[in-house]
Amino acid sequence: MTLAQHLDPTTLRQVFGAFPTGVTAVAGLVAGEPIGLAANSFTSVSLDPPLVSVCIATTSGSWPLLRCVPRIGISVLASGHEDMCRRLASRTADRFAGLPWWSTDDGAVLLAGASAWLECSPHREIVAGDHHLALLSVHRLAFDADTAPLVFHASRFRRLAD
Ligand SMILES: Cc1cc2nc3c(=O)[nH]c(=O)nc-3n(C[C@H](O)[C@H](O)[C@H](O)COP(=O)(O)O)c2cc1C
Structure with a gap:
């Protein structure tokens, strides 16, 4: 195996995308309206204190608003939430219209209908290249062990096999 030295965006996307992830909705109320986006960069970070992270593109329109709210919700999207995820990543004016939020x-x-839910607040943030690496403190959480998560791999939605 020869390792590529030319780190072009296409190769980076392909290699980063070889790592399967779940997909989350990262969202909060801003002036009474739901604001948020789909993010597969969610990662658990620390048990004590409870911390998670998400990486949000510096071009994000939602993040400058979300980083200022007292609580940010993270929903781990479920198998079957493919359309919901596309909606949450779309340029639609009201992404949440018709969604069960x-x-x-x-x-x-x-x-x-998600697989898990976390109520978080902004903890710390660093600019990491073209993304903000945001650490979030976890305040409350729940999960539904019977609801399978949505899986994202190689730019495609997938489902866990039994
Ligand atoms: C499956 C999936 C995962 C995504 N993960 C992320 C992510 O982790 N971070 C990010 O900044 N954008 C991610 N996006 C893209 C954003 O959801 C999308 O660019 C959105 O339009 C950004 O909205 P905003 O500009 O309102 O923040 C993802 C999109 C999809 C479909």
Whole structure:
């Protein structure tokens, strides 16, 4: 195996995309309206204190608003949420119209039917190249062990096999 030395964006995307992930909806209430986006960069970071991270492109229109809200909801999208995910990544004015979202008392926006839910707040953030690496503190959480997650791999949605 010869390792490529030319780190062009296409090769980087292909190699990064060889790592299968779940997909999350990262969302919060901004002036009473749900704002958020689809993100597969969600990662668990620390148990004590409870921390997770997401990487958000510096071009994101949502993040400058989300980073200022007291609570950010993270929903782990479920198998069958492919259309919901596309919607949350689209340029549609109101991504949440028609989606089964609800908000916590503190303004985290979560999606019904997900595999897991976390209520978080911004903890620390660094600029990492063309992304913001955002560490989030976890305040409350829940999961549904019977709901299989959506899987993203090689730029395609997939489902876990039994
Ligand atoms: C499966 C999937 C995963 C994605 N993961 C991320 C991610 O981790 N970080 C990111 O910044 N954008 C990610 N995106 C792209 C954003 O959802 C998309 O660019 C969105 O339009 C950004 O919206 P905004 O400009 O309102 O923030 C992903 C899109 C898809 C379909």
